[in-house]
Amino acid sequence: MQARVADILKDLDINPSQFENGDLDVHSPIDGGLMGRVKMDTKESVDAKITAATEAFKKWRTVPAPRRGELVRLLGEELRTYKDALGALVTAECGKIFEEGKGEVQEMIDICDFAVGLSRQVHGLTIASERPGHHMREYWQPLGPVGIISAFNFPVAVWAWNAALALACGDPCIWKPSEKTPMTAVACQKILERAIAKFGDDAPEGLSSVIIGMRDVGEQLVDDKRVPLISATGSTRMGREVGPRVAERFGKCILELGGNNAIIVAPSADLEMAIPGIVFGSVGTAGQRCTSTRRLIVHESVYDDLVPRLKKAYSSIRIGDPLKQGTLVGPLIDKMSFDAMERALEAARGEGGVVTGGGRALADEYGDAYYVNPAIVEMPEQSASMC
Numbered sequence: 001m002q003a004r005v006a007d008i009l010k011d012l013d014i015n016p017s018q019f020e021n022g023d024l025d026v027h028s029p030i031d032g033g034l035m036g037r038v039k040m041d042t043k044e045s046v047d048a049k050i051t052a053a054t055e056a057f058k059k060w061r062t063v064p065a066p067r068r069g070e071l072v073r074l075l076g077e078e079l080r081t082y083k084d085a086l087g088a089l090v091t092a093e094c095g096k097i098f099e100e101g102k103g104e105v106q107e108m109i110d111i112c113d114f115a116v117g118l119s120r121q122v123h124g125l126t127i128a129s130e131r132p133g134h135h136m137r138e139y140w141q142p143l144g145p146v147g148i149i150s151a152f153n154f155p156v157a158v159w160a161w162n163a164a165l166a167l168a169c170g171d172p173c174i175w176k177p178s179e180k181t182p183m184t185a186v187a188c189q190k191i192l193e194r195a196i197a198k199f200g201d202d203a204p205e206g207l208s209s210v211i212i213g214m215r216d217v218g219e220q221l222v223d224d225k226r227v228p229l230i231s232a233t234g235s236t237r238m239g240r241e242v243g244p245r246v247a248e249r250f251g252k253c254i255l256e257l258g259g260n261n262a263i264i265v266a267p268s269a270d271l272e273m274a275i276p277g278i279v280f281g282s283v284g285t286a287g288q289r290c291t292s293t294r295r296l297i298v299h300e301s302v303y304d305d306l307v308p309r310l311k312k313a314y315s316s317i318r319i320g321d322p323l324k325q326g327t328l329v330g331p332l333i334d335k336m337s338f339d340a341m342e343r344a345l346e347a348a349r350g351e352g353g354v355v356t357g358g359g360r361a362l363a364d365e366y367g368d369a370y371y372v373n374p375a376i377v378e379m380p381e382q383s384a385s386m387c
Helices: 002-011 043-060 065-081 083-094 098-118 157-169 182-199 215-223 236-248 271-287 300-315 335-350
Strands: 024-027 034-038 126-128 135-137 146-149 173-176 208-210 229-233 252-256 261-265 293-298 354-357 375-378
Touching: 002 034, 002 083, 024 182, 034 182, 043 173, 043 208, 043 215, 065 083, 065 098, 065 157, 065 182, 083 098, 083 182, 098 157, 146 157, 146 215, 157 173, 157 182, 173 215, 182 208, 215 229, 215 236, 229 236, 236 252, 261 271, 271 293, 271 300, 293 300, 300 354, 300 375, 335 354, 335 375
Parallel strands: 146 173, 146 229, 173 208, 229 252, 261 293
Antiparallel strands: 024 034, 126 135, 354 375
């Protein structure tokens, strides 16, 4: 895997030797092999990066918004240049298929285009006053350093969704990526630094930084009063911890958490359209998105037609190396995710569910990776495991 990743890094114009001497081993879910090593931050280095962002804010907030938008435009251009290579790195590190990896980078490009437009629309209201000859004006001010916490399943797009808007609005960014996908974060930071070099001296030092580490690093970012906004993406468990901690210091929070998404199939549904939508919504990114389809609520009049066809579609899904053309489903991120899937299927069986599919796939070929067969569970009634 290291040789494959080295080629990807070269396509990104990044020297692979930069990922040789860190203290955090990064393993690819594709085969469990070592991708590289990254250096983890300490309490002191996190504090230094927050301090640098605080200082950068003093200058960046004074740069006119359209000029700030120019930096975001340049970032979008850099992402266009490296779209395929960054998409491949996303695939190697989180396991989603290459088309999804490229699609995620396209989402980064799209938000950059959107933020550039917004940089010329940072305006407020002019409000009538009861005093003769007077009016009131609403004017939006930059907020300050923004902390971004992202999950492994969208290792780059979540950062871009936040950073493009924050930078256009005058706010520096401090990014804590998942410890499972740090190499893509480092690559994105290097791409942004290239855009900054083209942008010029209006961009201060410390405008964007990445902090690598485990839970303690995230907690330090969440608890720091110098970071007025935390945008965190992850599990509902994480959100329940982050939200109150930020609120306790009167900070602001944006939380994008897990979902329990359902598709309702009515008698009038076009099954030729519904089945592909259900399949991709369920198995894309190996079912690890917050937007993944987790429940089907099917009208009894179409149940006997839909379910057999859905099972047939599931049985034909091509599972394998997500970097190879033709693969539709790659691996789960790690053994922990596989064990969680196994527990969920066992709980469903305990509630009377009938399971079709599931279990490890390609175990002989990828003994250190966790490919699985997608599962369909037919439940006799709504139960605790469904809610």
